[in-house]
Amino acid sequence: MGKRIILAIDFDAFYCGVEEKRDPTLVGVPFIVYQKDCIATLSYPARELGLHKLGSVAAAVRAHPHVRLVNGESLAPYREQGKQLWSFVRAALPGCTVERLGLEEMWIDVTALVESNLAALIDADVLFKGISEEVADGLDQGVRLSLTTTAAPEATAGREEFNYSDNEENSVAAPLEMSFLCEDFFFQTPAHVFPASHGATMPAFLQTESTDPDEFYLDFKLYIASHIARELMLRISLGLGYSCSVGVATNKTLAKMVGSLHKPGGLTVLVSSAVQEFMAACHVRKVPYFGAKSRHILQDAMGHDTDRDGDLRVESVLSRYDRPEFVKLYPPGQGDKLWALLQGEDNAPVRETSRVQKQVSIEDTYRELTSIPRAEQALQPLLESLLRQLRIDMIDDDGAWLGFPTVLRLAVRVATGPSTLSNRVSHSHTLTSFAPFYLLPELETNNELTKLAERMRHSLIVPMLHKLCVGQGFRLTGPGPIYFQLLNVAATGVVAHKPVITSAAVKPAPVGPVRSAKPTRPSKKLDFYFTRK
Template structure:
């Protein structure tokens, strides 16, 4: 079972953590004249992120403004909570960090250990008709009897799911989750999830929404169903029922336009495309074989990707790659625009990598090589081509730079990449098409 944790209005929560007077009030976290995010009371007024601060002030002249241009504080808090969860809450469980405010946790280990304990003990407390027998312990039921989580007394374990379920009309009571091991695993996972979010709230001061499901994608989608501070279990067996009703574009990381219809549901997509037709459409959009198979699986609620625990030591490389439909990028102007988007994404990946930059925004290790890889829509270069250069010194200003300066740095990196861009035979700046671009930093060396 997988937990997907999303910290509610994280930038706002961090500001409230350091300035408690903000709690419960409408306020805006801004960057330049752009609303980066808004508190929940501000959302209740109708304000939304990515709007203009000047327009918001016309509507609500007394609303409080908080400068959020420096992300250092948010990064430090994100890492602090991540380290707390890894070292004190689910020690031994794989934890994958996604950006500053999201986590995936694979709790399969403690779920299996607790399942064994429950089947050997707790279920004997239930009578044949689901009633609780007289020998029910008054002080609660011990769960998490495993090496990964310390045992504790769960006082409401014998009652129900401690949150929401999908589908909404499904029972949340324990007896209705005892008909199979998979159902019981889901029930146990919901109580582990409650334990995790309670610990985070108690020790770190942040509220979290959590989704519980059998894989990463479904848990992430479940997490969004009852924000803020919601706990949502996707009941086993109802995964496809849930997916069929949602738009294809709501599936995380499903980067493929089907039939040009942004409102197309998963059920409609499956009715419209056979697997062969789907694969052809995905191929025409520049997706490789592995990506095509993964997208098809996602339509059917299948996600075999594992929760990747953070590795020890510096990464071998950090990279961002994107693919493009045939003939969508036809000249160097289009390549330049695509490269800037990739470079900005790479900046965020660098800043989120705790093995590269520490909590004080100092480099722990520095890359030495900047690499550009590409694949052309050209018969002379059908395969991947790569070129490299030294990392320009100005990249190392990144951890302390403002959002405006970050755009300038990205432009400079793109200029550097275009200098080493390898044109295909018979190609020119006015006529060159690409299907894939990848920008990577490699050759990391310690700064000590």
């Protein structure tokens, strides 16, 4: 199996980019997006002041009173924009597999697209005429590169056309142009090249000491991919107004790592022969999947302490251990994976992200939530946020469900003291026993949504909260210390087809003795409840 060509996209200071679109006066000024007293992210002008993520907002304001503050407690606008960006990229590169990582990162497998362009260039008999140092007349006008492959019609079934306009009333949906004129194709890649000594001009980029033609064509594919990546970055900037950084490499891990070298707005391509050189220069903490626990194991084994973590580079690890010795440091299976990553090897495929999410979850943390009644009230805004997010993620533009959540889950962290560590515990309840939930697409006002959230809170969430508290040894009434550290509500158990309302939802069980036996009513489909009277 040949090497794949992967693009890794990371949108620069994404939360800040969203806020700048909402309030253009923020562009070019230092500002902080905060959640409680924590800096969630900050603009690049704010970073130039020496401020950092996860720092204290109060401390930042004391040091720099002119820094503007933006409340980022609600993730709804960021999730909405993240979904829009993902839709845009899928529409811009039909036929390519796009995998989302969080809200603002994506991997794109452009292997088939690049190979299709390479074959077209060879067929047109213009490819090797432009490789020489002296570009022939007529070739300096560039070439037209395609953004779609021959597999695109089948692969793009169900992909939406994209609308450039922010004004929905005056806009007309139209497909993006599926090719572009690459004027500098025969001159140089528009990207930073690692290693820089390799050269960015076409002849220099394609130089290789190997006599294997596959090595030559692999670099040619990376070269073509860099031009496609630049065009994609330009379309994202012009069409949606976001800046992003992109890495181009032969696997997901390398693309993600090399893409971080020239942020913000940088495009970096890793030459195939320079993988070992690139990895050797990296710090272990920059390698995906090397979390704090994995690094601590390595630090202890190598005699490093936390203060000397800056010395823990891939080169020093590889010079200290061979594979069998390294693998013994970790549980079975984990060591092999980490060792491969240190070598720059990653066989994980880019997996198409489903249009329908597996769950939608909303949570918040607390310091002064010290009673069950207060927790009951705190659940109301969480449920409202959950319903709003469901409208973004689970309901299409025509008001139809993309997928049907069937389970409502509540998770809490509750302790006997403000500093006591506690585990997350959860309880679930079926949503198919609460028919009003499935009327969410029909709600037209915020007041209707608030009322639905209130009904769900009283009917479903509060009973679950009481069960969790009792299960953790807390009394529902009376004195006793109780500290809620976290509340989370989630809609899960998503199914593709409309579920059936349970019998219990049609007629609640009677309270008290049963006077007469009645036949059980059959289950009714949700269409029965969707009908307006």
